[in-house]
Amino acid sequence: MFFNRLRKKFKRLYITMFKNYIVFMFLVLLVLLGSICFVIFTIGKMITSEEYVKDTQKFFMASKIVKDDYKKIDASKIIKSNGWVEILDSNKKIIYVIGTKKDKSASYTEDELLHFMDLSYNNLKSDTSYFYSVAPFNSNEKKFYCIVKVPPGIVKLNVDIAPSPDKYIEKAAIYILVAILVIIVFLITSVFLYAYLTTKKVVMPLKKILQGIKRMTEEDYSTRINFNAENEFAEIRDAFNFMAEKIETSKAERNRMEILKQQLLSDISHDLKTPLTSIMGYSKALRDDVVKDDEKIKQYLNTIYNKSKRTVSLIENLHEFTKLDNNGFLINKENWDFCEFVRKIVSEYYNEFEEKCFQIEINLPEHEIMYKFDKLEMERAISNIISNVLKYNKFETKVKIELTCNNYEIELIIADDGIGIDEGLKGNIFEPFSRGDKSRYTKGGTGLGLSIASKIVQKHGGSLTLESCKEYKTMFKLKFEK
Known part of the structure; x- marks a missing residue:
């Protein structure tokens, strides 16, 4: 029971709308974070690529700064980074230095130059004392070598002083634009999806209800609506x-x-x-x-x-x-001994019972049964039933009149084993002009007696029913709540 109430509570419309909203916001945040991570990852991957490093740090490369007139080489950024430039002749001897030289090397061997050229960019990540960049060039038909030396870590620390190439800015802008477009498309799609799911929870039941109302206005009262909803x-x-x-x-x-x-x-x-x-x-x-x-x-x-x-x-x-069918008609209830009242009515019919040789069994309590009722109307109701028993049954019919009472209700039974009532008529025997047998048309019955009796009993808040048992074919049972 508790779980059923809890389930019904959580199936309220506002709870469903709230859950949909939470799911919607979760998806939005998920895509937003995903897009941000995508932008950060792609740009990070781009700026850590070898191509980008080489491109943005080309002013540290000997091949990028070398000139035929080596005295006109611009090494200001290298010098600013505590590095220097060395110019070697064809014999690999230092003939010219730009900046402040930090080591004591005066010349190099062929193997050393090859080693510097081979390490080139990788020296940036090595544990050597300097980053080396070597580039051969010709000047006045003579061969020279240009060597750039920069302390380790300087290149990495001074990336920001290098102007970013336009192509990388363009790439970064494209990545950001793609991420923004993805977010916008997702947001639009999510809004439409959320609106669709939300309206579906409202519109579908409303359509069903409106269709039902329309059929009802067309007097199709068998209409029923069926749908699953909050x-x-x-x-x-x-x-x-x-x-x-x-x-x-x-x-x-x-x-x-x-x-x-x-x-x-x-x-x-x-x-x-x-x-x-x-x-x-x-x-x-x-x-x-x-x-x-x-x-x-x-x-x-x-x-x-x-x-x-x-x-x-x-x-x-x-x-x-x-008169009884009129809701405005009120009966006059007074407190009487119901047992004595029934005894008096039965005594009035005693001679008629004897004339038809009825075998009558009367069971009435000796003690008082006090009950508030209208004596005139109640007498009419009970008399109508007893009159029917006398009028439509043959001689020597067995009749039983029994009154019982408990703390909750009074019950009066008037039963007989006479001709009985057809099964097809039992359902509407208390309707006006219903007749229990065809002979009633010729025996003077009005067809209103049982209907009047039923209405009188109902006016007293009781019930009149027709029942049967093995011993008696017809049994009228009157019940009144105390």
């Missing part, structure tokens, strides 16, 4: 589906009630038409003196009375039904 949209999805289900159920109920209303009007007109037609026929016969026999006249009047009684009963039940 909790905010998931809650909207669930609320929408719940609303759609409620509307669909409400519409189905309205349609059912409309059909029921039409059926109700049809049944009312039918149930009123039959007795009224009989009354009209018999009364016309009496008015026109068609019947002369006193016994026949009495029979006709008796029929008119019974039909009128049935019509009045139907109208009274219809009035009671519409």
Whole structure:
């Protein structure tokens, strides 16, 4: 449970947006650092290359500064670095020095010159006393040698005094430009990607919700939306589906009630038409003196009375039904002994039970069961059920009336093992004008008794259900919370 709540919390939209933002910033920093490292690495590699060193330090190379007129050689930077220039004749003897000579060499052998020429740039990294650079040249058709000597480390320390060649500046600028372009392209791509991923989390659920709303406006109440999203949209999805289900159920109920209303009007007109037609026929016969026999006249009047009684009963039940169906109608509850109340009702039907030879089993507690209810309405509800038991069952039917009570509820059972009720009718037996058997059309039933009983019980906050068991085919169970 804890982990589920934690998972739901971290699936909030703002958490997802924050995580996307963190990933986005991490990638930006990663590329930025990568680009900076690339620029530093490429420029570092360039300036430490042998070509670059040679190019930027060419003023230390004898071949770069030598001139035919060796007295005009510019050795100012070499001298500034505590070095000097020596000019040798064809016999390898020093004939001219530019700068302050720091060693005592007066001449060199062929092998020494070859060694200096071979070491050239590598002497920069060696442990020798000086960096040597040798270049032969001709002047006035005579051969000479130019030797540059610089203390070790001077060349490396004084790189900054050498002007950087334009081609290396251009290369460095290209590297920097490429890195900037990579960063810009990545940033633009990342922004679009971040915007896409972020809007996808919002736009997709909104599209689904709008599509659902559109179908709902077209009265397609079976519409349901389904998508995976963060909790905010998931809650909207669930609320929408719940609303759609409620509307669909409400519409189905309205349609059912409309059909029921039409059926109700049809049944009312039918149930009123039959007795009224009989009354009209018999009364016309009496008015026109068609019947002369006193016994026949009495029979006709008796029929008119019974039909009128049935019509009045139907109208009274219809009035009671519409009254109970009105939400504004309030019942008058008072505190009464429910056990004594049921005992009184049953006693009123005792003679009718005996006339039909019913085998009746009555189980009522001896102690009081105090409950707040409307005596008039509750009597009508229980009487309607007992009347049905008497009216539509055959002689010697077994009947059970049992009242039980505990700390939470009161339960009244009225059961019989008579003709029973068809399975197909049990689901709507409490609807108005529902009839448990076909004979009810001819036995004077109005079809409103059980519907009225159900509404009265509901007005008391209870429930009326139809059940069955092995011993009894039909069992009405009334339950009331204490």
